[in-house]
Amino acid sequence: MKTEILQRLVRARAEKCPVALVTDLGSGLQTLVHEDVAHGGFGLDREELAEVRRFLREDRSGIVEIGDARLFIHSYNPPLRIIIIGAVHIAQALAPMASLAGYDVVVVDPRRAFATDARFPGISMNGEWPDDALKQLAVDSRTAIVTLTHDPKLDDPALHVALRSPAFYVGSLGSRKTHGKRVDRLREAGYTEAEIARIHAPVGLAIDAVTPAEIALAIMAQITQVLRREPSAAVAAA
Amino acid sequence: MTYENNIPEIAAALRAEGKRVALATVVSTWGSSPRPVGSQLVVDETGAMQGSVSGGCIEGAVVHEAMQAMQDGEPRMLSFGVADEQAWEVGLACGGKVQVYVEAVE
Numbered sequence: 399m400k401t402e403i404l405q406r407l408v409r410a411r412a413e414k415c416p417v418a419l420v421t422d423l424g425s426g427l428q429t430l431v432h433e434d435v436a437h438g439g440f441g442l443d444r445e446e447l448a449e450v451r452r453f454l455r456e457d458r459s460g461i462v463e464i465g466d467a468r469l470f471i472h473s474y475n476p477p478l479r480i481i482i483i484g485a486v487h488i489a490q491a492l493a494p495m496a497s498l499a500g501y502d503v504v505v506v507d508p509r510r511a512f513a514t515d516a517r518f519p520g521i522s523m524n525g526e527w528p529d530d531a532l533k534q535l536a537v538d539s540r541t542a543i544v545t546l547t548h549d550p551k552l553d554d555p556a557l558h559v560a561l562r563s564p565a566f567y568v569g570s571l572g573s574r575k576t577h578g579k580r581v582d583r584l585r586e587a588g589y590t591e592a593e594i595a596r597i598h599a600p601v602g603l604a605i606d607a608v609t610p611a612e613i614a615l616a617i618m619a620q621i622t623q624v625l626r627r628e629p630s631a632a633v634a635a636a
Numbered sequence: 637m638t639y640e641n642n643i644p645e646i647a648a649a650l651r652a653e654g655k656r657v658a659l660a661t662v663v664s665t666w667g668s669s670p671r672p673v674g675s676q677l678v679v680d681e682t683g684a685m686q687g688s689v690s691g692g693c694i695e696g697a698v699v700h701e702a703m704q705a706m707q708d709g710e711p712r713m714l715s716f717g718v719a720d721e722q723a724w725e726v727g728l729a730c731g732g733k734v735q736v737y738v739e740a741v742e
Contacts, residue, residue, distance in 0.1 A: 399659060399741045401651050408648045423663070426711040426739065459674035461664055470663045470737060472674055474644075 399428055403438055406430050407474065414476040414538040418450050423468040455626060476540045477502055483528045483556040484547035485512035488571065491614035492544065493521045499618060506531040528556035542567035542621045544601065554583060561593040567624045569601035569617060643676040643687045651741055656681040658702035658740045662689050667732035681706060689736050701738050711739040
């Protein structure tokens with residue numbers, strides 16, 4: 399391994415960028431593949447790049463044989479994280495569920511009565527106003543953001559940061575009507591259609607969920623789908 | 637998953653101190669192997685190691701090969717396991733197989 403590649407790898411990890419180190423086991427040459435760019439000792443064709451990105455998405459490492467090449471793909475992904483805006487009833491179900499699924503969980507709510515340790519045992523809480531909290535928490539491409547308060551005073555500031563962040567998932571609780579009003583407010587605030595279209599709303603997969611736990615399940619399922627699916631497949635399913 | 641380990645950071649820090657280092661990485665496993673694919677070990681020129689590629693059963697042999705790789709600059713693939721006919725005097729107690737890629741950082 400070249401020291402330069404090692405330094406690039408360490409830098410990508412410090413910046414919490416997903417990156418894969420690809421080693422040609424025949425020649426020992428190595429290439430570092432970022433989301434949008436590859437650096438290193440050999441080029442990868444489209445098929446190889448697609449395979450590397452699939453490994454990154456699935457968060458796994460291993461050997462693949464493509465043509466004559468035997469490549470070891472080593473995925474280095476930052477930890478998955480969910481930031482939940484609103485220490486509400488659904489959040490009480492979603493937080494432990496996300497934690498079980500391997501996410502670091504932060505619940506943000508400036509309202510003292512909601513954000514208590516008794517309601518969220520073992521979950522990390524942030525009492526700042528949502529936009530300040532999201533700035534503090536340095537949202538990256540392995541972060542999902544879910545707003546659950548229903549209250550524009552709290553949800554909108556969160557969306558203002560979320561929509562211009564690299565978060566892989568943004569979802570907002572609320573009926574179609576509530577979401578329609580939200581979209582109007584965001585347009586007025588200067589957000590583009592493409593930015594607004596990032597919001598999954600009504601939040602969660604359509605599984606006819608009723609109870610808070612079922613709604614949490616629908617949200618968790620949708621986050622998983624967005625995380626794991628190929629971008630083209632996600633568009634086709636939308 | 638692999639983010640839990642900080643082996644690349646340790647290797648880069650050792651390099652920055654001007655030390656020679658080699659990395660060993662689990663690239664494939666079969667059966668019950670103690671450390672998953674992607675697990676890493678860093679070895680410096682004195683033979684000191686950090687990290688792990690098994691539960692301690694093969695580290696000795698891996699360190700030896702890592703020292704060789706630092707000498708000749710050649711990466712190598714090591715295979716360990718009960719069914720392995722190679723002359724490694726080690727095996728995995730758990731009965732699995734593991735392949736470890738060893739490379740010097742240059």
